[in-house]
Amino acid sequence: MPEEFFAPIANTQTPPIYNFFNGSTWVEGQKSTPVISPIDQSVVGSLAIATTQEIDETIGKLKAAQPAWEATPLNQRVKLMHLVADWVHHYEEYFTAIMVREIGKSTKEAKSEIVRTAELTDYFADEVQSIRGYSVDSDSFPGYDKGSIAMIERVAHGVVLCIAPFNYPVNLAASKIVPALLMGNTVLFKPPTQGGISGLHLARIFEKAGLPPNIFAVATGGGSEIGDYLVSHKQVDAVAFTGSSDVGVVIAGKAAMKPLIFECGGNNSAIVFPDADMNLTAKEIVKGAFSYAGQRCTAIKYVMATKGVLDTLLPVVLAQMKELVNMGDPRSPETKLVGPVISLEAAQRIQKWIDESVAKGAKIVIGGKHDKAYIEPTILTNVTPDMPVVVNEVFGPVVSFIEIQSMDQAANIVNATRFGLQACVFTRDEGTGMVYAKSLNVGTVQINGSPQRGPDHFPFLGIKHSGVGVQGVRYSLEAMSRLKPVVINKPQ
Numbered sequence: 001m002p003e004e005f006f007a008p009i010a011n012t013q014t015p016p017i018y019n020f021f022n023g024s025t026w027v028e029g030q031k032s033t034p035v036i037s038p039i040d041q042s043v044v045g046s047l048a049i050a051t052t053q054e055i056d057e058t059i060g061k062l063k064a065a066q067p068a069w070e071a072t073p074l075n076q077r078v079k080l081m082h083l084v085a086d087w088v089h090h091y092e093e094y095f096t097a098i099m100v101r102e103i104g105k106s107t108k109e110a111k112s113e114i115v116r117t118a119e120l121t122d123y124f125a126d127e128v129q130s131i132r133g134y135s136v137d138s139d140s141f142p143g144y145d146k147g148s149i150a151m152i153e154r155v156a157h158g159v160v161l162c163i164a165p166f167n168y169p170v171n172l173a174a175s176k177i178v179p180a181l182l183m184g185n186t187v188l189f190k191p192p193t194q195g196g197i198s199g200l201h202l203a204r205i206f207e208k209a210g211l212p213p214n215i216f217a218v219a220t221g222g223g224s225e226i227g228d229y230l231v232s233h234k235q236v237d238a239v240a241f242t243g244s245s246d247v248g249v250v251i252a253g254k255a256a257m258k259p260l261i262f263e264c265g266g267n268n269s270a271i272v273f274p275d276a277d278m279n280l281t282a283k284e285i286v287k288g289a290f291s292y293a294g295q296r297c298t299a300i301k302y303v304m305a306t307k308g309v310l311d312t313l314l315p316v317v318l319a320q321m322k323e324l325v326n327m328g329d330p331r332s333p334e335t336k337l338v339g340p341v342i343s344l345e346a347a348q349r350i351q352k353w354i355d356e357s358v359a360k361g362a363k364i365v366i367g368g369k370h371d372k373a374y375i376e377p378t379i380l381t382n383v384t385p386d387m388p389v390v391v392n393e394v395f396g397p398v399v400s401f402i403e404i405q406s407m408d409q410a411a412n413i414v415n416a417t418r419f420g421l422q423a424c425v426f427t428r429d430e431g432t433g434m435v436y437a438k439s440l441n442v443g444t445v446q447i448n449g450s451p452q453r454g455p456d457h458f459p460f461l462g463i464k465h466s467g468v469g470v471q472g473v474r475y476s477l478e479a480m481s482r483l484k485p486v487v488i489n490k491p492q
């Protein structure tokens with residue numbers, strides 16, 4: 001029974017108070033912080049807040065246990081991760097139900113996150129076996145003879161702090177924890193507060209899969225409360241973080257000289273050429289902008305095209321919205337793509353940006369209002385790049401249409417922002433798309449498709465304030481390790 005499997009992670013109170021895992025035991029906190037469902041503002045449960053003393057003890061044990069874990073044969077670490085994948089599959093329905101209530105994701109989208117997590121974990125465990133060291137001879141560099149040879153190994157960083165965001169609390173936790181463990185690091189997992197209950201269930205699976213004590217631990221508590229302490233901790237050797245650009249910038253300042261693997265905010269544009277297939281473009285814009293109520297780093301946030309193209313495209317987008325989008329309770333089968341945003345505060349913030357943009361001249365074509373945490377699927381036209389709905393990452397179901405005079409102007413608008421995750425270009429001429437992609441200063445350009453992270457073995461990265469480093473199966477394994485050359489001089 002799932003209840004028995006997961007029993008140690010919480011008390012039996014209603015709503016329950018969740019414990020944190022210190023590497024060997026589930027510990028009750030002295031204080032806790034509530035997790036509120038965005039669906040109806042009910043309390044789903046509370047998370048323990050780890051104290052600095054508890055954090056010190058936990059990290060100290062992770063640090064001490066790390067060398068033995070790195071020395072454990074890789075084939076054993078691989079087996080454990082395959083077991084994690086199997087357990088995640090096994091509890092797919094249970095996870096899905098928790099996630100729907102905790103973060104307001106639709107059942108279909110929550111289930112797909114869980115399945116993807118299991119598949120990703122298996123893929124990591126397979127891929128890691130092809131990561132090998134290599135050797136380099138000295139004599140290829142001018143002035144050197146065969147006097148030395150560098151044997152280059154990949155070694156672990158040590159203790160990796162893995163911080164996940166609310167919108168993919170299971171997948172973007174596993175995408176860090178699994179490669180970190182496979183490469184021989186020990187891991188401290190900091191789940192998001194909203195999404196923390198889902199994260200703790202994942203943590204229980206790592207424990208039950210048979211990880212030795214003090215290889216993996218969890219610290220719960222609000223980011224504003226324990227975050228700084230964790231990222232600047234002397235015994236944390238690397239920080240893997242997914243979250244907003246604002247928090248990323250703060251963490252980068254505190255985690256001085258530590259390797260950083262950051263996935264941060266995205267404010268992604270769709271740029272439509274006159275020859276684009278308007279049906280395909282409209283469909284991709286609707287899915288790209290409104291899936292999980294627009295709360296995806298890869299969501300489309302603004303669409304740019306010349307006047308004639310926008311005039312043709314907008315009615316097609318509105319027609320597609322009728323078919324593909326239906327705002328409602330994420331538990332209802334009637335709901336399509338748009339449920340609530342993560343909190344009342346988030347809804348109010350988004351409403352404020354819409355209102356301020358309208359005051360500056362933007363026009364609401366559809367939507368534009370909110371009720372509690374539900375923001376109506378919104379399309380704005382007459383938008384200019386200086387308006388709050390474009391300057392900020394609007395993490396909600398809002399898409400802005402910007403009229404441009406030339407395709408060069410669109411590239412300049414993208415390149416002038418602080419974000420650089422993805423952009424997408426729609427044209428029937430892929431050659432035009434390839435050439436135009438060169439002018440866009442972003443991590444990835446998609447041609448004739450909305451921005452997305454997957455498939456997960458593709459490189460995934462953000463530049464500027466959208467991230468540091470590269471993710472994607474092989475790239476994440478590499479990022480969770482470093483090169484260590486041992487040079488043999490005057491080989492015999």
Ligand code: NAP
Pocket residue numbers: 163164165166167168172190191192193194221222223224226227228231242243244245247248250251263264265266296297298393395421462466467
């Ligand atoms: P967030 O508010 O930045 O929080 C992300 C994580 O950081 C949470 O676990 C949070 O904990 C923690 N945190 C907050 N302040 C911290 C601090 N000072 N030190 C250490 N940790 C701290 O982001 P979010 O609202 O959860 O997630 C949405 C954001 O993530 C969006 O900007 C989205 O674009 C971005 N995102 C990016 C990608 C990508 O791949 N590029 C993927 C998904 C999401 P608490 O929850 O306890 O505050």
